[in-house]
Amino acid sequence: MKNIIVITGASSGFSALAARALANAGHTVYASMRETTGRNAAPVEAAQQFASENQVDLRTIELDVASQESADQAIRTIVEKDGRLDVVIHNAGHMVFGAAEAFTPEQLLQVYDTNVLSTQRINRAALPQLRKQKRGLVLWVGSTSTRGGAPPYLSPYFAAKAAMDALAVSYAAELNRWGIETSIIVPGAFTSAPTTSHTLAHRLTRHVRPSTTTAPTRTSVTTS
Amino acid sequence: MKGFAATAPADADVADVAKAIVKVVDMPFGKRPFRVHIDPAQDGAEIVNGVADRVRTEMYRNIGLSDLLTPIAFSL
Numbered sequence: 001m002k003n004i005i006v007i008t009g010a011s012s013g014f015s016a017l018a019a020r021a022l023a024n025a026g027h028t029v030y031a032s033m034r035e036t037t038g039r040n041a042a043p044v045e046a047a048q049q050f051a052s053e054n055q056v057d058l059r060t061i062e063l064d065v066a067s068q069e070s071a072d073q074a075i076r077t078i079v080e081k082d083g084r085l086d087v088v089i090h091n092a093g094h095m096v097f098g099a100a101e102a103f104t105p106e107q108l109l110q111v112y113d114t115n116v117l118s119t120q121r122i123n124r125a126a127l128p129q130l131r132k133q134k135r136g137l138v139l140w141v142g143s144t145s146t147r148g149g150a151p152p153y154l155s156p157y158f159a160a161k162a163a164m165d166a167l168a169v170s171y172a173a174e175l176n177r178w179g180i181e182t183s184i185i186v187p188g189a190f191t192s193a194p195t196t197s198h199t200l201a202h203r204l205t206r207h208v209r210p211s212t213t214t215a216p217t218r219t220s221v222t223t224s
Numbered sequence: 225m226k227g228f229a230a231t232a233p234a235d236a237d238v239a240d241v242a243k244a245i246v247k248v249v250d251m252p253f254g255k256r257p258f259r260v261h262i263d264p265a266q267d268g269a270e271i272v273n274g275v276a277d278r279v280r281t282e283m284y285r286n287i288g289l290s291d292l293l294t295p296i297a298f299s300l
Contacts, residue, residue: 150266190264
């Protein structure tokens with residue numbers, strides 16, 4: 001069955017790959033990202049090129065996960081165009097590197113915003129439509145760090161992913177009642193990233209957003 | 225970080241994550257897995273999540289909420 005899918009953080013990383021793979025499988029995919037006419041103009045163009053070369057339905061849409069208004073607008077646009085929305089994929093994320101104590105609460109909040117609150121904005125924008133359809137899928141891209149052995153100095157990201165996972169688990173039960181299914185994809189560490197030759201190895205390809213914080217001792221793990 | 229990086233096999237392919245997502249989306253409604261681990265480094269999350277998810281299921285059954293463990297398939 002052909003699904004209408006929206007995926008967040010699709011300018012790079014897992015998300016860009018997943019958007020292409022889903023389009024190749026015959027789905028209509030909205031690869032969402034912020035600044036589609038600004039900094040992310042290149043990923044938008046790359047997605048358009050991929051769609052035309054492969055004759056698949058890969059589209060891009062402006063969606064800044066830090067803004068409820070932007071999330072609402074994106075979901076509204078999709079439903080207006082396609083009449084429905086079948087699958088929501090939470091993938092937007094951002095990782096910072098450094099000693100836990102070195103981060104200001106504001107910097108931590110920013111990491112939480114991108115990794116956790118982003119999903120709440122998308123859910124509040126999209127779930128009314130999914131409930132109305134009485135059918136849907138919410139797919140969360142988590143991290144093995146939340147329950148596996150994980151190294152130090154990535155505390156803001158790991159703490160945020162743990163929060164996102166807990167949110168996903170609670171949502172799952174609540175949404176089942178409305179005919180909305182949940183799946184949590186749990187990627188581990190990979191040493192290579194598809195859009196970069198950086199090899200600072202870790203849970204990596206999720207660094208879909210270049211840093212807007214100034215975390216001390218952060219290294220260049222961001223790839224886009 | 226070098227030690228940590230070494231835990232992931234060199235041939236680990238991030239495209240496997242995208243493949244796993246496609247596979248889940250293409251499954252029939254109501255049959256999709258609650259979790260899918262794609263973890264070449266095998267850091268143990270699959271074991272701990274397995275226990276945690278099972279305990280959650282038991283808890284829901286114990287408090288009479290087992291109907292919330294699977295999605296309702298409404299006739300459309």
